[in-house]
Amino acid sequence: MNTENYLICFKLPILILKTFGFWKEEPWSKLRWMYSILIRYLFLDCIVIAYSVHLIKSLGIRSIADISTTLSYLLTIYGLFFKSMWIIIKQKKIRSMMKSLEELLKVTSFGKTNERNLMQHENNRMMKVERIFYGSSIVLAFFVLIKAIAFDSRIGKIPLDTWIFFNMEPNSFLYWLVVAQECFATLFVIIVNFSLDMIQIVFMHYLTVMLKELSIEIESIQPEDDTKDYDRFCKCVDCFVQLKDLGGEISTHLSLTFFVQAILSSVILCTSAFLLSTLSFTNEMPIIIRTVIYGISMMIQIFLPCYYGNELTLISNKISTTLFHSKWLDGSKKYKKAVTIFMENAKRSINISAFGFVFVDIGTLTTILNSTYSLYALVSKLNTK
Template sequence: MTETESKDLISGIGALLQIQRWLGIWRWSDGNWRQLKSIYPFVLHLPLTFTYIALMWLEVIVSDDLEQAANVLYMSLTELALVVKLINIWYRGEQALNFMNALDSYAKCNLPKSEDIQFWQREQRNFKRIFYTYIGGCTAVAVTGYSGVLFQDTYELPFGFYVPFEWRRRERYFYAYGYNILAMTLCYLSNCLLDTMGCYFMYQIAVLYKLLGRRLVALRDMPENVAVPELRCIFQLHRHIRSLTKQCEVLVSPYVLAQVVLSALIICFSGYRLVQIGFQGNPGPLITIAQFVAVMILQIFLPCYCGNEVTLEANRLTNSVFNTNWLMYSVSTRKVLNCYMEFLKRPVKLRAGGFFEIGLPIFMKTINNAYSFFALLINLSK
C-alpha cells in the first residue's frame, strides 16, 4: 500500500479531528505546550458553552409562563445533551484516541487487495457526504437564526437566554447579540462534530463487518488448502472487530442515551414554538424553527441508522459463511465453519447505557413519543 493510499483510508475523519482539537473537544498530540493544551478546552468552553447554557436555563426558570419558557426550552434541552457529550469525550479522550488508532492500524494492515482499499475509500467518501449534509443543515439553522432577527421591528435575540442587563436598546443590544453568536457558534459546531464522531465510530464498525463478509465470500473461489489459512486470519480479525465493537459501545453509549432521552422533548417544544410563531409577521423565526426540527430529526436518525447498520452487517456474516464453497471442504473444515456459524448466532448489538439497543426501532419510538408530548402540550396550552 502506498503512502497516499494509507492517508486516504482515514480521509473521512482527518480534517474533522483537527477542527475538533481547535474547538477543545479532541485531545492534542503530545508535544510542546502540554499544560496549555490540557487547560485549553476549559478556557474556551467555560465562558462560552457552559455559561451560555446556564443562562439559557436561568431564562427558563425565571419565565412567567409556558409560552415564554418554550421559546428557550427547546434549545436549552439541546445544549444539555451537548454537556453530556463534552463530559463524555473529555473523560474518555484517551479511549477515543486509542480507538481511532486501532481503526487506522486495521485499515493499513488488513486491506491486502486493491478492491478492498477502493471499497474502504468509497465508504470514507460516503461518510463525508453524510457529514457535509449534517453540518450544512446545522449551519443553515444558525445563519438563519442570526440574520432573521435583524429584519424584525423589535430587538430580539437569535436564540433566547437570560441577559443580566437591559438589552432591548440599540446601544446595548449588540453586546448581547455578539455574545449570542459567539456562544451559539461554538455550541452548534461542538454538538455537530461530536455527533459526527459518534456516528463515525459506529459507521466504521459496520464497514469492518462488511469487509469481513467480503473476505468470507471471496473464499468461494479458493481451494481448501488456500481457504483454511485465510479462515484462520478471518477468525482473528473477527475477534479483533468484536473487541472494537465493545470499545465503540462504551464511547457512544452516554451520548446516544442523552440524545434519545432528550430528543422527544426537544422536538416537542420545537413544534410548539413553531405553532406559536405561525405564518404571520417576519418569516425568519419560522424558517429557523422549521429547519431546526428537520436537523433534530436527522440528529437522532444518524446514530440510530449507524447502530442499526452494525447489527445488520454482523448478522449478514452467517449468509457470507454459507455462501462459501463449504460443501467441497473436508469434514474437519466443515466442522470449524459450523462452530463459527454457531458463534455468529450471538447477536451484535450496540446498547445505550444498557437501556435500549441503538437502531431504527428506537428512532421510530422517539418520534412517536415526541408527537405524543406535542399533542399533550397543545391540549395543556388550550
C-alpha cells in the same frame, strides 16, 4: 491507498473538537489549556447559566410556547455539556479504539493489495454526510444572524431570548455584542454537538464497511487448496472477532452519549413541533423558519447514529447467512469444522447499545418519534386548558 486516508472520516470532527479545546492534543501547553477553559466558559458555561436563569424566571409568567422555546435550547446546551465532559473523560480510550481500528485496517486488506474500492466509496459517501451534517448548523447560525439584522434590531430584541445581567439599549454596542455572541454560540453549540456525535457514527461506519469487505472475502473463498483457503478463512475469523470486540467497546464507552441525546431529542422535537403549532405564518415567519431548521438539525442528529447502528446490525446478521451459502461443504473436515464454529459465533450479531437495552437502530428512532408525538399531544392538551 494508505491507512491514514482510510481514517479520513475522523479528521473533520476531531479538527473541530481540537479547535474549540474539546480534544486534548499532545503535548497540551498551558496556553492551549487556558484557551480551552476560556472557550468553554464563554460559549458553554455562561450560556447554561443564562438560559437556566431565564427559564426559572419564565415559569408562571410567560406562555407555554415561550417556555418550550427556552427549554429546547437549554436541553441542547445541557446535552452538549454532558457529552463534552464524557468525551473528555473517555478520550484516552477513544484514541486507543482509533489505534486498534487503524491496526485492523492494516492487516485486513482483502482482495488485491492496496485496493479497497468499497472502503474508498463508502468513505466518500460519509464525507458527504458530514458536510450536510455540518452545513445545517452553519445555515441555522447564518439565519439567526439575518433574523437579528433584518427583524429583531427593529424592535430592540435579541435573536434568542435569554437572561442578561446588564441593561442594554437597542442597537447599542452592547446590543450588537450580544447578537454576535448568540450567533457564534449557536454555531459553536451545534457543530461541537455534531462533532461529538460523529465520533460514534464514524466508528460504526468503519465497522459496517469492514463487515461488508469481510462478507465479500468469505464469498470468494473456494476451499480447494486446503492450507491456503484455511489460512484465508482464519484471517476472516480473526477480523470478525476483533470487529465484534470493537463494537463492544463502542457500546461501553460511547453509547451513553446516544442515550442522553435520544432522551433530549424527544423533548426538543416535541417543543419545536408545539412551538410551530402556536405561531402565525403571517406575522412570525422568521421564527417559524428558525424553528424548522433547528428541528431538522435535531432530527438529523438522532437519525444518523440510528441509521448507521442499524446498518451495522444488518450486515452483521448477514455474515452467518453468507457463511452458510458459501462453498464450505467442498472443503476439508478441518475447514468445515472451523466454518461451523464461526457460524455459531456469528449468530450473535454486533449491536451497539447503551446499558444493554437501548439499541442504536431504527427501532429506537421509531420509539423516539412516538415519544415525541405523545409529549406533543400532552403539551397541546395542557396548553388548551
